[in-house]
Amino acid sequence: MAIALCPGSFDPVTLGHLDIIERSARHFDEVIVAVIRNPQKAQSLFTLEERQLLLKESLAHLSNIRIEFFKGLLVEFAKEHGAEAIVKGLRAVSDFDYELQMAQMNQQLTGIDTFFLSTSPQYSFLSSSLVREVARFGGDVSTMVPKHVNDRLLEMFEKDR
Numbered sequence: 265m266a267i268a269l270c271p272g273s274f275d276p277v278t279l280g281h282l283d284i285i286e287r288s289a290r291h292f293d294e295v296i297v298a299v300i301r302n303p304q305k306a307q308s309l310f311t312l313e314e315r316q317l318l319l320k321e322s323l324a325h326l327s328n329i330r331i332e333f334f335k336g337l338l339v340e341f342a343k344e345h346g347a348e349a350i351v352k353g354l355r356a357v358s359d360f361d362y363e364l365q366m367a368q369m370n371q372q373l374t375g376i377d378t379f380f381l382s383t384s385p386q387y388s389f390l391s392s393s394l395v396r397e398v399a400r401f402g403g404d405v406s407t408m409v410p411k412h413v414n415d416r417l418l419e420m421f422e423k424d425r
């Protein structure tokens with residue numbers, strides 16, 4: 265059974281993430297969406313439980329997906345869960361340097377391979393941090409996140425307006 269990890273902060277999940285997860289699920293028997301518990305980013309918006317719920321709802325149509333939390337090294341989590349691959353989306357050349365470095369470090373640590381999928385062009389500008397910022401200031405992100413995520417963002421920032 266070939267298991268892959270799609271790791272990230274998912275704060276919140278975007279259509280760009282879903283594009284990569286759904287495409288990964290076509291190539292692997294099981295995909296574990298690995299939500300980091302201890303992000304280095306201080307600016308988190310959603311709690312871990314909310315992120316998990318939003319992901320769960322977004323991926324309910326796929327039977328070979330699991331959503332798990334992890335902390336510490338991704339390669340250790342991969343070992344514990346028998347995952348043989350990490351899948352990452354590449355949006356632009358600017359992603360490449362850091363992603364390549366992480367892929368090579370992870371490969372060096374345990375031999376795990378990272379597979380890169382090119383982000384679908386309509387999502388190449390998209391990131392959770394920009395979605396958070398735009399939504400916070402009242403911009404329309406309804407074409408960038410699933411409907412239930414947009415609803416939750418509207419609800420969260422309604423009180424600020």
Ligand code: PNS
Binds near residue numbers: 370
């Ligand atoms: O959505 P993000 O925040 O860009 O995801 C980054 C993430 C979680 C994939 C990356 O920071 C990560 O793998 N962190 C786990 C810690 C780790 O293994 N660090 C060594 C990487 S070479």
